[in-house]
Amino acid sequence: MSSLKDTLGRTFPYLRLSVTDLCNFRCNYCLPDGCLEHNHKAALKLVEIKRLIHAFSQLGVEKIRITGGEPTLRHDFTDIVQTIKAAPGIHTVAMTTNGYKMDQCISAWLKAGIDAVNVSVDSLNPGAFSLITGHNRLQEILAGIKAGFELGLPVIKVNTVLMKGLNDGELSRFLAWIKDQPITLRLIELMETGDNHDFFNRHHVSGSTIRSQLIDLGWVRIARSRDAGPAQEYRHSDYQGRIGLITPYARDFCDDCNRLRVTSLGKLQLCLFGDQGIDLRDLLQHDHQQDALIERITSSLRLKKDSHFLDQGITGNTANLAQLGG
Numbered sequence: 617m618s619s620l621k622d623t624l625g626r627t628f629p630y631l632r633l634s635v636t637d638l639c640n641f642r643c644n645y646c647l648p649d650g651c652l653e654h655n656h657k658a659a660l661k662l663v664e665i666k667r668l669i670h671a672f673s674q675l676g677v678e679k680i681r682i683t684g685g686e687p688t689l690r691h692d693f694t695d696i697v698q699t700i701k702a703a704p705g706i707h708t709v710a711m712t713t714n715g716y717k718m719d720q721c722i723s724a725w726l727k728a729g730i731d732a733v734n735v736s737v738d739s740l741n742p743g744a745f746s747l748i749t750g751h752n753r754l755q756e757i758l759a760g761i762k763a764g765f766e767l768g769l770p771v772i773k774v775n776t777v778l779m780k781g782l783n784d785g786e787l788s789r790f791l792a793w794i795k796d797q798p799i800t801l802r803l804i805e806l807m808e809t810g811d812n813h814d815f816f817n818r819h820h821v822s823g824s825t826i827r828s829q830l831i832d833l834g835w836v837r838i839a840r841s842r843d844a845g846p847a848q849e850y851r852h853s854d855y856q857g858r859i860g861l862i863t864p865y866a867r868d869f870c871d872d873c874n875r876l877r878v879t880s881l882g883k884l885q886l887c888l889f890g891d892q893g894i895d896l897r898d899l900l901q902h903d904h905q906q907d908a909l910i911e912r913i914t915s916s917l918r919l920k921k922d923s924h925f926l927d928q929g930i931t932g933n934t935a936n937l938a939q940l941g942g
């Protein structure tokens with residue numbers, strides 16, 4: 617049980633760790649001009665990641681998601697997975713990837729200890745996929761997902777940001793795709809960030825619209841587990857796959873927040889849309905600093921706010937989600 621508790625009594629068994637802010641894609645809602653500025657070389661080193669994870673695991677964190685930027689751009693990606701997997705108390709090591717190398721690398725990821733992969737696929741139409749991501753790679757990414765199934769990857773989820781006029785007409789195609797495959801399709805409501813204001817206004821589809829469509833089609837909501845992500849899960853008796861609906865603008869979205877984030881430079885982010893990050897890096901330099909690190913993490917939790925203020929267009933210091941890992 618996580619001993620990390622905030623003033624509202626929320627506990628935090630789940631950490632999202634960004635291992636780089638570099639990305640090779642140009643998703644139009646995230647990095648439309650590509651990754652112009654990054655701190656890839658200055659990202660946390662393996663030994664710093666090891667100390668960080670040991671501190672969080674002592675605080676009862678059980679699940680780590682490795683994200684970015686594109687986390688697989690790290691040459692030591694499999695070492696990172698292995699290191700996290702070996703930490704006592706960590707029962708799930710998950711990752712979020714654009715999937716560009718998944719078909720070639722999935723067996724190495726599995727060997728290193730990955731338990732769950734979220735792959736971002738914003739369209740099943742190669743033309744629209746290329747328009748959204750700036751890359752004509754849909755077939756390789758689908759091949760990577762197939763390879764994941766063949767090699768026995770325990771959990772495969774697909775992240776899809778539904779956007780008006782770009783891919784919101786593809787819902788039925790996505791549903792047909794998960795009819796006979798045990799994929800959880802996470803439909804994510806587009807979020808406004810510091811950099812995408814106009815894009816957001818043009819393409820945002822509200823979570824409640826998506827929810828109504830699902831309910832009309834017979835999808836039924838199911839309960840979520842303690843260390844689950846932010847999605848509300850839905851199932852349908854005719855489908856092997858499930859839907860995870862992520863609606864950050866819903867009034868109660870933050871009530872059961874159970875996750876913390878650490879950036880690739882070692883800043884603890886209490887909220888995806890918070891203003892301040894709390895620097896942990898100076899306490900990641902030596903093994904003997906673990907107690908001080910644990911104390912800083914614990915005391916920082918007092919600063920966690922009840923909710924974000926996205927509904928008022930306040931996006932904190934988050935220019936894009938590649939900075940923080942989404």
Ligand code: SAM
Nearest residue numbers: 684685686712713714736775806807937938942
């Ligand atoms: N590069 C990896 C990927 O795309 O899967 C990991 C990092 S990416 C920031 C993590 C997730 O955030 C992706 O599924 C992406 O679609 C989502 N995302 C990025 N910007 C977003 C936004 N403005 N609104 C909603 N989701 C966003």
Ligand code: SF4
Nearest residue numbers: 639641643646714938
């Ligand atoms: Fe890169 Fe992921 Fe952002 Fe797309 S969503 S630009 S793949 S970080």
